[in-house]
Amino acid sequence: MGATPSAAGATMLFDGWDELGRVLVMGVLGYAGLIVILRITGKRTLAKMNAFDLVVTVSLGSVLAAAVLDENVSLAEAIAAFVVLCGLQFVIAWAAVRSERVRALVASEPALLAWEGRVLPDALKRERVAVEELRSVLRAAGRTSLEGVRAVVLETDGSFSVVGGDEADGAPLAGAGDRFGALDGVVAPKGLGPAHLRQR
Numbered sequence: 001m002g003a004t005p006s007a008a009g010a011t012m013l014f015d016g017w018d019e020l021g022r023v024l025v026m027g028v029l030g031y032a033g034l035i036v037i038l039r040i041t042g043k044r045t046l047a048k049m050n051a052f053d054l055v056v057t058v059s060l061g062s063v064l065a066a067a068v069l070d071e072n073v074s075l076a077e078a079i080a081a082f083v084v085l086c087g088l089q090f091v092i093a094w095a096a097v098r099s100e101r102v103r104a105l106v107a108s109e110p111a112l113l114a115w116e117g118r119v120l121p122d123a124l125k126r127e128r129v130a131v132e133e134l135r136s137v138l139r140a141a142g143r144t145s146l147e148g149v150r151a152v153v154l155e156t157d158g159s160f161s162v163v164g165g166d167e168a169d170g171a172p173l174a175g176a177g178d179r180f181g182a183l184d185g186v187v188a189p190k191g192l193g194p195a196h197l198r199q200r
Helices: 005-013 017-041 051-069 075-098 100-106 121-127 131-140
Strands: 111-115 149-154 160-164
Touching: 017 051, 017 075, 051 075, 075 100, 111 121, 131 149, 131 160
Parallel strands: none
Antiparallel strands: 111 149, 149 160
């Protein structure tokens, strides 16, 4: 005979001290294990610089939630999953720093959406960004218009950067003669932007 509606409702609200204790223990131990692994692999593990980084960050949270709430997932399995995900991220990031080919596989290119006060409609369509979303980006950056804005860039992780004034021109690094500009590597439509921008 099935449980009465009142009994089922009570179980939904509270399923016993054993289950509550398991959630508490798994939450503390799983969280502690994740912190240790993140300390070992470094801050770069949680830096959402591209889509792959975002996938790893979301996956870590999903694994921790599954370990805490699913009694079929053991602590050892959760720790193993943390190690695999963080290890993959570490290897991919290490390889991307050293290989242009790997970097091209895991990271997209930043794209120029506005240049010197002008919106670039073709770039917006290509990147699937609405004009209203661009206005929202400007408001978030404390701007009321594109006046005085040198560039608006869609970054590789899907965030937006608003560059104003001479910030995009670049300045020499201390102890180095090479120019280091904020817009280096950004993809721009042909004929737009300074010569050092990549042209599409």
